[in-house]
Amino acid sequence: MIAALVVPLVGRVSARLAHGITVVAPAVALVCAVMALRVALDSGPWHYYLGGWAPPWGIEYVVDPLGGGMAVLVALLATLVAIYAGPHLRALSPRRAAVFNSLFLLLTSGLLGITLTGDLFNLYVFVEISSLAAYALLASGGERAIVATFRYLLIGTIAASFYLLGIGYLYALTGTVNMADLAMRLPQAGGGSAMTVGVVLIVVGLAIKMAVFPLHGWMPDAYTYAPPPVTMFIAAVMSKVSAYALLRVLFFVLPRTGAVETALSVLSWVAAGGVLAGSVLALAQTDVRRMLAYSSVGQMGYVVLGLSIGNAAALTGALLHIMGHAVAKASLFGAVASLPRDTVQADIAGFAGASRRAPLTMAAFTLAALSLVGMPPTAGFFSKWYLLQGAIEADAWLFAAVLLVSSLLSAVYFFRVIEQIYFAPDPAAAEPDRSRCHPEVSLRLLGPVITLSAAVLLIGLFNGWFVTTVIRHALPEL
C-alpha cells in the first residue's frame, strides 16, 4: 500500500532521466494497488499510520474496497496514458518533456493519495497537489489553453477553499479531521448550523471539482485545448476522484441526518438538470472534443444522481459508472487525438470516412461511444441498468425518465459522429492508400486506446463479477 503512494513520488525525482520511469511508476503503483485491494477484500480495511503516529493525531491511510478500487482504476489509467503519451513527448524539447513527466507523476500521486487517505485535511492537501499539477499540465497546450486553464485555476482554487472552510467547520465542531474519528464524533456533536454550513461548503467545493452542472464552466475549454494525453487522463480520472471524495464524505464520514439528506436531495435535482443540460449542450457542439467534454458533464450527472438516490442499486450503478465512464472517456479522447489530421480542430466533418484511414482506432471510438450511450453489452449499459433499478426502487420515476432521455440524446450526438466515420465518403480516398502497409497510427497510441475500449466491453460482460467481488463490499452500510 505504501508503495502505491511512494513509488510515484520517488519516480518524480528521477523522471527527468527517462520517460520509461513515467510508465513504470504507475505500473508498479497499479500492481501494489491491486495487491492492496486483494488484501482489503480478504481481510478487511488495511490501515497505515504515516510516521507511526496513531490517529486521530497522525495521518492515517486506509485501503478499503472502495478506496482501493479507485486506486486501481487511477493507476491503471495512469499507466495506459503514460504509454500513450510517449509519441507526444518525443515532439517536445527534452526539458519540457521532463517537466511533463514529473507533473504527470505528481498528478497521479495526488490522485492516488485522495483515494487512499483516511484524513479529511490530508485529502485537501492531495486535492491541491493534484490540482496544481493539473493546472500546469493543462496550460501546456498553447495560448488558448493558458487562458482556459487560468479560468480553471481561479474556479478550482475557490472550490478548494470552499472545501477547506467546510473542513474547518467540522474541525471546530469535533476537534478532529480523521475520517473514522469524525464519523464517530459527529453524531454526538449534534447537527447545528455550523455542521450545515460545513456540509454545504464541502459539497459545493467537491461539486465544482467534479464539474457538476451548473458548476462546469471551466471544463470544456480546459479539455479542448490541453495536450491530448493530459485531456485523456484528466477527463477520465480527475472528476471521478472528486466524485469518490464526495461519496466518501457524504456516506462514510457524515451522519445521515437533516443536513446530509437535504444536500442529497438538492444534489439529485442538480444532477438531473446536469444530465439533461450536458447532453443538450453536447448536441450543440461541432468540435468533437468539446462534445466529449459536455458529455462528461452529463455523465458525471449520472454518477451524482446515483449518489443522491442513495440506495444500494443506485450506488452500485454510480460506482460502476465511475469505472465504465473513466475507461470509455479515456478511450474516446485518446482515439480522437490520435487520428491523423491536418487541422488542430476536431470538427465532426473531419471524421468523414475515418474508418478507412484508421479502422481500429475508430472501432475503439465506436465501442466506447456505445458504452456512453448505454448500449448492451458494454459497461455503460449495466451502470445505467443499476441506476434505473435504483431509481425505480426509490420510486423516482422522473429520474428514471431523465436517464432514458439522456441516453437518447447521447445516442444522437454520438451517432452523428459514427455516421460520419463509417458512411461519409473519405475526402482523402483519392490518394493511394499507404496505410495498408503500416499500422494506421503508432502502436503506442493505438495500444492504450484499444485496451481501454476492450475494457469497456469486458467490464460490461463481467460486471457481475466486479459487482459481487468489489463494488458490493465498497458500498456504505445503509
Place this chain on the structure above:
Amino acid sequence: MPDLLGADRPLAAVLVSLVAAGLMRVCGRYPALRESCTFGAGIIKLALVASMLPVVLAGGVVESSRLSLLPGVSLHLRADPLGLLFALVASTLWLLTSVYSVGYMRAAGDENQTGYFSSFALCVSATIGLAFAANLLTFFLFYEVLTLATYPLVAHNRTPEARAGGRTYLVYTLTAGQALLLAVVWTQSLAPGAEFRPGGLLPPGLPTATVLGLFALFVVGFGVKAAIMPLHGWLPAAMVAPTPVSALLHAVAVVKAGAFGCLRLVGYVFGVDVLREVGADIVLAVLASVTILFGSLRALGETHLKRRLAYSTISQLSYIVLGAALGSVAALAGAMFHIAAHGFMKITMFFCAGAIHTEAHRDDVTQFGGLGRQMPITMTAFAIAAAGLAGTPLLAGFISKWHLGLGALEAGHGVFIVVLVLSGLLNLAYFFPIVYDAFFAPAHGDVAPERLTLSAPLAITAVVALLLGIMPDFGAGFLRLALSAATSVVAGSVAGEVP
C-alpha cells in the same frame, strides 16, 4: 468448460455467427474465403439448431447458463418450442439468404461487402440469441445488439437517402429500446430474475395501474420493431437497404424479433389471463386489426415494389400480434406458425423483388408486363408466395390464418375473423395485378437470363411455403412446435400461480 455440442448448443448457435463475423473482418480482402466463412457458419448453425429439435419435440429443453450478468441474473439461453421455432426459421433463411446475397452483391458490384456480410452475421447471432433468451435481460441484450447490427445494413448504400433511412431507423428503434429498458428493469424489480415462464412471470396481485403501465411500455418497446401502427414509420424508410437485407431483416429477423417479443410478452411475461383481467388484450387486438387493414390499404397505394412489400409486411406482422392478443390455444399457435409461414413467403417475395431489380432493372410494379415469360422461375415463385400471403388453401398462409380464425372463435371474439377475411381480399387486390401483368401483359423490353444464385434460393423458399401449406409439420414440425408452445402457455395461465 462449456459443452458446446451438448447442453450449451444454444450458446454455440449464437457464437458461430459471431465468430464468423470476426473472421470475415479479418479475411475481408479475399472474397472467396470470406464467403466460405458465411456458408460454413450458416451450415454449422443450422445443424446445431436442428440438432436440438428432437429433444424439444419430445417435450424437453436445452439450457445453457454460463455467464452471470447481474447478481442473480445470468446470460441464460434455453431452447423451448417457441424459441426453437424462431431460431430454425432464422437460421434456415440465413443460409438461403447468404447464397442469394453473394449473387446479388456480386451482380451489383458492391464495394463494401465485408462490412455487409459481417454485420449480417452479427444480426443473425443476435436473432438466435433472442430466440433462445430465457430471461428478459438476456432478451433485451440481444434485442439491442440486433438494433445496432442492423443499422450499418440499412445505411449500407452510403447515399444521403440511405443515411437518412438509417437515422430514421435508429430514432425509432433506440427510442423504443429505452421504453423497453425501463419496462425490463421495472419487471426485474417486481419479479427478480425475470425468467420467462409459460403463463407469465409476474407475481400475482399487482395493481391494475402497474400492469397497464408496464404493458404499455412493453408494447411501445416491441411495437416499433413489429411495426404496429403508428410506430411503423421506419420500415418503409429502411427499404433503401440492399434487397437481401430487406429480405432477411425486414421480413424475418428484425420485424419478427418485435413480433416474437409480443408473443413472449403475452404468453411468458404477463400471461393471457392477467391481460384479460385488465382489458389490455382487446386494446392490443384492436391496434393489431387497425394495422392489418390500414397496412394493406397503404400497400395498395404504393407502386414501388419494395415499399409495397414493406406495407404488406406491416400488415402481416400484425397477424402475429393479433394472435398473441387473442390468447387462445389456436390463436397463439396460428401466430407462432405465422412466424415461419410469413418468413418463407415474404422472403420469397423480397428475393423476387431483388432479382427483378438486378436483372430487369425495374422497381415499379406498373412496368412488370411480360416478366412472367422472361423470368419464369422468379415470377412463378412470386405468384405462389402472393397466393400464400392472401391465405389460399394448400399454402402456408392458410394454415396460420385458419388457426387464427379458430382462435378468434375460441376466445369469443369472432369479429376478428372479418378482419382476416378483409385483409385476405386486400392482399389479392395488391398482389394479383402484379402477377397478372407479369404473365399476360405485353413485355417491356429485354431482360438478362435468370442467375442461378438468385433464382435457386427463391425457388426453394417458394417450394417450402407450398409444402408447409400441404404438410404443416414438414421437415421441422413447425406446427407441432407452435401447438406445444401455445398449449403450455395457456395451461400455465390456467394453472395459475405455480412457481
